[in-house]
Amino acid sequence: MSDILPAGTPAPDFTLPVTPDQKLSLSELRGRPVILAFYPADWSPVCGDQMGLYNEIMPEFQKHRAELLGISVDGPWCHEAFSQARGYHFPLLADFEPKGKVAREYGVYRDGEGVSQRALFVIDKDGKIAWSYLSPIAVNPGADGILDALEKLPK
Amino acid sequence: MTSLRVPVSPEDHTQGDPKAPCTLVEYGDYECPHCGHAYPIVKRVQAHFGDRLLFVYRNFPLTRAHPNAEPAAEAAEFAATQGKFWEMHDDLFENQNHLGPRLYQKLAVKSSLDPVALADALDSGQFQEHVRADFMGGVRSGVNGTPTFFINGVRHDGPFDYPALIGAINAALAESKS
Numbered sequence: 001m002s003d004i005l006p007a008g009t010p011a012p013d014f015t016l017p018v019t020p021d022q023k024l025s026l027s028e029l030r031g032r033p034v035i036l037a038f039y040p041a042d043w044s045p046v047c048g049d050q051m052g053l054y055n056e057i058m059p060e061f062q063k064h065r066a067e068l069l070g071i072s073v074d075g076p077w078c079h080e081a082f083s084q085a086r087g088y089h090f091p092l093l094a095d096f097e098p099k100g101k102v103a104r105e106y107g108v109y110r111d112g113e114g115v116s117q118r119a120l121f122v123i124d125k126d127g128k129i130a131w132s133y134l135s136p137i138a139v140n141p142g143a144d145g146i147l148d149a150l151e152k153l154p155k
Numbered sequence: 156m157t158s159l160r161v162p163v164s165p166e167d168h169t170q171g172d173p174k175a176p177c178t179l180v181e182y183g184d185y186e187c188p189h190c191g192h193a194y195p196i197v198k199r200v201q202a203h204f205g206d207r208l209l210f211v212y213r214n215f216p217l218t219r220a221h222p223n224a225e226p227a228a229e230a231a232e233f234a235a236t237q238g239k240f241w242e243m244h245d246d247l248f249e250n251q252n253h254l255g256p257r258l259y260q261k262l263a264v265k266s267s268l269d270p271v272a273l274a275d276a277l278d279s280g281q282f283q284e285h286v287r288a289d290f291m292g293g294v295r296s297g298v299n300g301t302p303t304f305f306i307n308g309v310r311h312d313g314p315f316d317y318p319a320l321i322g323a324i325n326a327a328l329a330e331s332k333s
Contacts, residue, residue, distance in 0.1 A: 049300060050299070050300075052217065052219075052220055052300075053217075053299060053300060055219050055220075056217050056218060056219050056220070057294055060291070060294065086220070087219055087220070089219075139299070139312050140299035140300055141297075141299065142157065142294070142297040142298060142299035143294050143297075143299075144157065144160075144294065144295050144296060144297040145297075147294065147295060
């Protein structure tokens, strides 16, 4: 039985480092849809891994005015190196200190391994979770669920 | 269970019997090393199943990660208009480390295609829309990286080494009989 926050729940606000010296709060993005993509760790050895895939699909997300945020427990310097190496055009948030706090609040932290699950949330412009999905950790969930959910949001 | 949203049609690039009991769709990127690795494996799988398998290739270029993936895909689509898709598809994967305009010209000549027409097609972006349509169809179908395989319309989430693909296709064949 998964603890992942279901659709209809208000999305817990958070403030996390988005670069080594800047922070981002979810509430700053109120007024547009937000895609929150939790993933276990940076530097997986796969081209077209989950974050890479979303990087390719960003124009489609932008059609819905949706902001994409990646989030893992890696620290901000790790994120910066990873993002630059792969050429990502969206922020990676560091759920680093306290470790996994935001992942826990969304019900997607893996205690034993100390990383977050692969979990997706689409949050509507009023800050409510419109759709959430927990993927088996070894399976990249792709973007079809995200796009379906964005299309169902009221305009 | 993630499923293919764009059904296989006569517009697709296919190899094998359209009435085959199993269809294998690959969404691929010519510059992706994993697809390069899968290329000979797919050929072995095709040889193994013969007319029990229809193979379909669709484009999923990861353009931000692979700068040559898009033009390579367009070159193959150009070849398709002259009935030489599979020759070009194979040549591109076999020359994956040398993708670029000079290679496409060389491969065009090899397949008796007009290299000037190919260069024009790439410059004008004639096949960009087709490749993009493949890509978006893949996104909506849950393609989650390259290569992504669909067996009888269901995304294959396991490894794509030879035994894994044989096993998955055998399972699909057994199911299609019941």
